[in-house]
Amino acid sequence: MTNAVISLKNINVVVGGHTKIIDDLNLDIYQGDFISILGTNGAGKSTLFNTIAGNLAPQSGQILHNGQDITQHNAVQRTKMIARVFQDPKMGTAPRMTVSENLLLAEKRGEHRALRSRGLNKEKLVEYAAITAKMGNNLDQRLQTPTGSLSGGQRQALSFLMATRVKPELLLLDEHTAALDPKTSDQLMAATNQQILDNQLTALMITHNLEDALRYGNRLLILNAGKIVLDVNGSKKQALTEDQLLTYFTF
Template sequence: MTEPVFSLKDIIVTVGDNIQILKSLNLDIYEGDFITVLGTNGAGKSTLFNTIAGNLSIDSGQLLHHGHSIAHDSAVTRTNYIARVFQDPKMGTAPRMTVAENLLLAEKRGQKRTLRNRGLTKEKLNEYAKITQVMGNNLDTRLNTATGNLSGGQRQALSFLMATRVKPELLLLDEHTAALDPKTSEQLMLATNEQVTKNQLTALMITHNLADALKYGNRLIILNAGDIVLDVRGQNKSDLNEADILKYFIA
């Protein structure tokens, strides 16, 4: 197996009144991994994402990117190689900008962001029509619509497209379908899987949907009380069923 893209080694994170959330957690993330992340409320899932993204500092341990420590890199610096889609469709997009303008802005990740002259040529709009069409929710017909006027599903689809417009080294999907109705959630999940697989993205996806956790991805991890209690991939993951998973949720 090749060297991991990201490594978390003996990570300890405390919050608030000295409450330890992550407890000597270890995780290696390899290029092309699509890891579904399960765990009860308070298990440390969001803390794990916030730690990787730079929104929380570690108390001890090592957080490595290609073997180099990023523990002191700011969250802004980490956006050069980490992208995130949040549960709330309102996060990750600029509501007063159009769909096309948001996509143009996303192309500036890692660069000085400017929309001088907008840059929205006919060719660019045709390009955006093609990439939004794959989401299957008529987003391609709303390129000139202010993002704040989109449906929740369309806005979340746009957030996903923005996060992957410039291929990140790691994509964090933070319960990105949880706030949507079942039909829209399933539609976005299918589109997500297609794009992650087609573009060989490296991704972690928090979900509370056991069926999705088993169906999607090549790897599954379960957190409990701030540590990883199960980490399976390939055939070992395929052999799991919901009953196997539920055993880890029994107090």
């Protein structure tokens, strides 16, 4: 197997001086992986994302990027390779800027970002109309609309497009459909999957939706008490049922 894009080696994360949230965790993420992550509240899912993104430093262990140690790199340094979409549609976009201005801003991810209106020429607007049309929610009709005036689904679709405007080496989807109504959630999830496949993205997705975890991606993880208790792909993932997944959860 090829080398992992990101490897976590014996990662331990302690919060409050004594509470271990991530417990000696090992994880290899390979190019093209689309990994769904399940787990109860407090299982360590968000802490895992914060550790990968550089927002939280592990007490011990290593984080490797293409074999190079990046454990001490902060979130800003990792922005060049990692993009993230959050659960809250209000995060990740500038509300007073238009859809097209937000997309232009996203093209400067990992660089010194200074928006120049002259960058929004006719060619750019045609390009943005094409990519937003793929989301299937009329976002392409709102290019000149301030982002704060969009629906939750449209704003979250824009957040996803911004996160992938410059192809990241790793995309973190942090319950990015959880705040949406079922119909909008299904629509965004289908569009997300298509974009990941079309652009050959590598992605981790936290979800509480068992159906989505089974339907999408090539690999599925379950976290419990900061440990990976299930890691399956291929035919083993395809053979799983929701009832089988439920046996890993305690209430």
